[in-house]
Amino acid sequence: MIKLTVNGREIQVPKGTMVLDACQQAGADVPTLCYDPDLKLAGSCRMCVVEAKGRPNLMAACVSPAENGMVIETESPDVVESRKIILELLLARHKLECHTCEKDGSCKLQDYCYRYGVTDSRYAGQGAHFGMEDPNPFFKRDYDKCIICTRCVRVCDEITGAQAINVKERGHHAKIATVFDGKLDDSSCVFCGQCVMVCPVGALTSKVSAGKGKSYQTQNVLTTCTYCGTGCTFELNVKDDHVVGVTSVRESEFSPVNKGALCVKGRFGWDFIESKERLTTPLIRENGELRPASWDEALDYAANKIKAIKEKDGPDSLALFSSARATNEENYLAQKLFRAAIGTNNVDHCARL
Amino acid sequence: MTNSINELEKDATAIFVIGTNTTDNHPVIGYKIRKNVRFNGAKLIVADPRRIELSNIADVDLRFRPGTDVALVNAMMNVIITEGLEDKDFIANRTENYEELVKVVEKYPPQLVAQICGVDAEDIRKAARIYATAERGSICYAMGLTQHSTGTDNVKTMCNLALLTGNLGKPGTGVNPLRGQNNVQGACDMGALPVVYPAYQAVTNAEVREKFEKFWGVPLSPNNGLTIPDVVDKAHHGEIKGLMVFGENPMVSDPDLHHVGEAMDNLELLIVQDIFLTETAMKAHVVFPGVTFAEKNGTFSNTERRVQRVRQAITPKGDAHQDWQILCDLSNRLGYPMNYSSPEDIFAEIRKVTPSYAGISYQRIEKTGIHWPCPNEEHPGTPVLHGEKFNRGLGLFHAIEFKEAYELPDAEYPLILSTGRSLFHYHTGTMTRRSSALNEFMPSNEVQVNPETAARLDIVDNEMVKLITRRGYIEVKTHVTEMVPDGVVFTFFHFSEAAANVLTQAKCLDPVAKIPEYKVSAARIEKI
Numbered sequence: 001m002i003k004l005t006v007n008g009r010e011i012q013v014p015k016g017t018m019v020l021d022a023c024q025q026a027g028a029d030v031p032t033l034c035y036d037p038d039l040k041l042a043g044s045c046r047m048c049v050v051e052a053k054g055r056p057n058l059m060a061a062c063v064s065p066a067e068n069g070m071v072i073e074t075e076s077p078d079v080v081e082s083r084k085i086i087l088e089l090l091l092a093r094h095k096l097e098c099h100t101c102e103k104d105g106s107c108k109l110q111d112y113c114y115r116y117g118v119t120d121s122r123y124a125g126q127g128a129h130f131g132m133e134d135p136n137p138f139f140k141r142d143y144d145k146c147i148i149c150t151r152c153v154r155v156c157d158e159i160t161g162a163q164a165i166n167v168k169e170r171g172h173h174a175k176i177a178t179v180f181d182g183k184l185d186d187s188s189c190v191f192c193g194q195c196v197m198v199c200p201v202g203a204l205t206s207k208v209s210a211g212k213g214k215s216y217q218t219q220n221v222l223t224t225c226t227y228c229g230t231g232c233t234f235e236l237n238v239k240d241d242h243v244v245g246v247t248s249v250r251e252s253e254f255s256p257v258n259k260g261a262l263c264v265k266g267r268f269g270w271d272f273i274e275s276k277e278r279l280t281t282p283l284i285r286e287n288g289e290l291r292p293a294s295w296d297e298a299l300d301y302a303a304n305k306i307k308a309i310k311e312k313d314g315p316d317s318l319a320l321f322s323s324a325r326a327t328n329e330e331n332y333l334a335q336k337l338f339r340a341a342i343g344t345n346n347v348d349h350c351a352r353l
Numbered sequence: 354m355t356n357s358i359n360e361l362e363k364d365a366t367a368i369f370v371i372g373t374n375t376t377d378n379h380p381v382i383g384y385k386i387r388k389n390v391r392f393n394g395a396k397l398i399v400a401d402p403r404r405i406e407l408s409n410i411a412d413v414d415l416r417f418r419p420g421t422d423v424a425l426v427n428a429m430m431n432v433i434i435t436e437g438l439e440d441k442d443f444i445a446n447r448t449e450n451y452e453e454l455v456k457v458v459e460k461y462p463p464q465l466v467a468q469i470c471g472v473d474a475e476d477i478r479k480a481a482r483i484y485a486t487a488e489r490g491s492i493c494y495a496m497g498l499t500q501h502s503t504g505t506d507n508v509k510t511m512c513n514l515a516l517l518t519g520n521l522g523k524p525g526t527g528v529n530p531l532r533g534q535n536n537v538q539g540a541c542d543m544g545a546l547p548v549v550y551p552a553y554q555a556v557t558n559a560e561v562r563e564k565f566e567k568f569w570g571v572p573l574s575p576n577n578g579l580t581i582p583d584v585v586d587k588a589h590h591g592e593i594k595g596l597m598v599f600g601e602n603p604m605v606s607d608p609d610l611h612h613v614g615e616a617m618d619n620l621e622l623l624i625v626q627d628i629f630l631t632e633t634a635m636k637a638h639v640v641f642p643g644v645t646f647a648e649k650n651g652t653f654s655n656t657e658r659r660v661q662r663v664r665q666a667i668t669p670k671g672d673a674h675q676d677w678q679i680l681c682d683l684s685n686r687l688g689y690p691m692n693y694s695s696p697e698d699i700f701a702e703i704r705k706v707t708p709s710y711a712g713i714s715y716q717r718i719e720k721t722g723i724h725w726p727c728p729n730e731e732h733p734g735t736p737v738l739h740g741e742k743f744n745r746g747l748g749l750f751h752a753i754e755f756k757e758a759y760e761l762p763d764a765e766y767p768l769i770l771s772t773g774r775s776l777f778h779y780h781t782g783t784m785t786r787r788s789s790a791l792n793e794f795m796p797s798n799e800v801q802v803n804p805e806t807a808a809r810l811d812i813v814d815n816e817m818v819k820l821i822t823r824r825g826y827i828e829v830k831t832h833v834t835e836m837v838p839d840g841v842v843f844t845f846f847h848f849s850e851a852a853a854n855v856l857t858q859a860k861c862l863d864p865v866a867k868i869p870e871y872k873v874s875a876a877r878i879e880k881i
Binding site: 136137138158159160161190191192207208219221222223224225226227228229230231232233236238241242243253254256257258261262263264265268269270271272273275277278279280281282283284285290293295298299300301302303305306307309312313315316317318319320321322323324325326327328329330331332333334335336337338339340341342343344345346347348349350351352353 | 358359376378379380381382384387388391392499500531532533534535536537538539540541542543544545546547548550551556565569570571572573574576577578579580581584588592593594595596597598599600601603606607621622624627628629630634635637638639640641642643645646647648649651652653654655656657659660661662663664665666667668670671672673674676677679680681682683684686687688689691693696699700702703720721722776777778779783784785787788789790791793794866867868869
């Protein structure tokens with residue numbers, strides 16, 4: 001074990017622990033942008049710099065291994081000054097349109113500027129403008145807001161494995177691009193939106209959720225995906241009793257199968273819930289056409305017909321196709337209905353289809 | 354799955370993927386397999402007629418002729434036995450009927466099978482060695498293996514392979530069907546099958562039946578029920594008069610849609626309970642509006658048998674009712690009272706009659722789901738099955754001979770048609786085709802055609818053609834791609850206006866599982 005002091009508090013951590021980890025264990029809130037606990041370390045944004053007593057330079061906590069006897073300050077005047085300059089440098093190329101930005105309220109850059117009182121940048125004016133809009137229907141790429149933290153590049157490589165994007169050019173001209181800087185649709189991108197999940201700013205945002213509510217206006221409900229059998233969990237974002245989006249839950253306690261990773265259907269295929277085509281009233285066929293009916297009318301109609309068929313031809317002339325989409329509780333009741341209430345084992349579902 | 358999903362990311366040292374385009378159809382499982390191969394050095398064997406995404410990182414890519422699965426895997430077992438790579442201890446202690454397997458497998462040397470399957474004999478040997486010598490070898494398959502007239506044989510053959518090499522009962526091993534629907538596992542667990550009550554308790558077993566009769570308070574039928582294809586046939590003949598379809602869409606998902614349509618039209622009563630006016634609901638006499646997963650509480654059981662919570666986020670749309678409430682209301686009108694206060698109340702009853710779920714409660718799965726079997730509240734759940742022994746005691750080898758698919762290509766229909774799913778749509782499209790972004794990205798069907806096939810037929814990419822089988826035809830645009838081999842074409846089944854299942858046959862199903870042969874139909878393409 002290694003002993004070190006963080007903001008006057010002594011702690012012990014196993015050998016190999018990074019300073020950032022140690023600081024977090026000691027209860028210090030160290031700001032990070034490029035750091036992501038599930039991805040390889042980049043150590044590039046320098047937001048997590050801390051001061052170690054006796055060292056000439058501030059160190060990036062995420063990539064510095066903790067050492068015995070270290071005395072760390074996470075908010076010393078030098079550290080704060082350094083972070084302010086980094087924020088100003090980032091703001092120099094970050095399009096400030098927080099009022100209309102989807103990320104307003106859940107943007108790390110916004111949070112840290114607020115925390116350190118950084119209102120604008122002394123370095124603005126010379127930046128490159130990208131302004132590329134990708135025509136895909138799933139997510140928006142606004143690289144005038146990108147801070148080149150490369151979390152999207154790493155998640156695309158390490159979690160999804162699509163390797164669709166990387167950093168093109170260097171310095172002020174650096175941008176995230178596909179091969180030959182084309183459209184995502186022409187790359188190996190699978191539109192899983194893991195990049196949207198990890199983007200700390202508003203550079204990558206869902207087009208399906210656009211304009212439907214900011215993060216602080218929604219309630220989030222943990223649930224299980226309705227598509228394939230993998231059983232990914234995620235949160236439905238709800239505003240005014242409407243589903244307005246899907247966001248990842250990354251803790252394995254709540255997301256044991258997928259740890260926040262999703263596919264294009266799970267992340268962007270939810271707005272059928274709000275479709276105008278939803279059935280909202282029972283229907284009964286009359287003169288060849290389906291017409292709206294009350295619940296009593298529809299249920300009585302079905303029950304009377306079932307009774308008549310059972311009477312005339314026996315229970316085995318009736319059958320149920322239950323549902324691989326419905327819950328366990330509903331499937332249990334459906335088979336019980338046909339077995340116990342009607343008296344037939346003609347119960348199946350589309351497991352084979 | 355005998356094992357759990359995360360073992361594919363961490364524990365498996367070799368993965369044999371057969372008949373699953375994992376990155377498209379179970380994308381998150383695909384990510385995990387790819388991660389294990391790229392970052393941990395796990396070996397990957399891909400066996401698929403198509404060049405799928407995982408083929409790009411495979412150690413061996415067996416692009417075999419559709420429908421020759423048994424021959425291929427028998428040849429792998431031939432190599433394993435010939436080279437002495439079998440797990441002798443496991444065979445001796447945990448299995449029976451090994452001699453019969455040896456006798457059959459002897460007839461499938463790789464050089465012979467290479468001709469049957471259209472692959473290189475050396476690749477068969479390489480695949481056999483990788484899987485047999487792996488410390489922990491996992492088999493993953495999906496409908497590519499099962500949707501054949503020999504589907505049951507194909508699955509038993511994969512079990513043979515796992516038994517032969519002792520790849521069962523440990524993390525990172527197993528026989529792992531990747532199931533295609535959110536709760537297909539749970540629907541089976543709950544007895545939405547014609548031959549079993551919840552937890553696979555046979556309806557023909559008098560003792561079991563008595564238990565359920567006592568619990569449900571009514572006499573129950575001792576006869577096995579009918580599977581979906583049988584119900585469709587009997588509706589066609591007029592023996593089935595009334596059908597309730599709950600959250601399914603046979604008018605798009607079932608084989609030979611003309612036949613299904615005629616069967617539906619023949620019914621005296623068709624009740625459909627769904628969230629949209631599906632192609633099936635359009636034929637209904639009465640339609641009940643149910644709710645989506647976002648509007649309900651309950652549980653889904655995923656492909657690794659993990660029971661997880663579904664939570665209501667919004668109130669039902671319009672006058673749609675909770676699906677469980679509709680089922681209760683109907684039962685009450687039929688004179689069989691069903692009164693529950695909530696899905697949790699129903700789950701409490703499920704636990705009493707479903708031994709594998711007995712230890713699971715909403716409280717226990719509030720955060721993390723639990724793998725069944727979970728027999729009591731102290732039990733942690735069972736991510737890995739068959740650790741000490743199999744359900745029947747010893748693992749039984751099945752000696753299985755290769756049989757050709759039912760409908761092989763001929764002069765009139767020279768191509769093999771296979772059907773399946775796209776990454777961007779789900780099943781009959783009821784949900785994804787009404788999801789704005791997914792449907793904008795992929796608004797219509799396509800048929801994948803190899804460039805050489807296309808050249809022979811004088812067709813180009815993105816050309817509307819007629820795709821024809823003995824059942825009928827669809828008009829669909831071509832996607833000329835090397836993903837499919839010469840002579841094989843592939844189309845998606847999500848699109849009702851160009852429905853793949855107009856083309857598939859319902860005549861020859863797997864005799865045991867009654868699964869249709871969606872992966873092999875004889876077809877031809879005509880220019881329009």
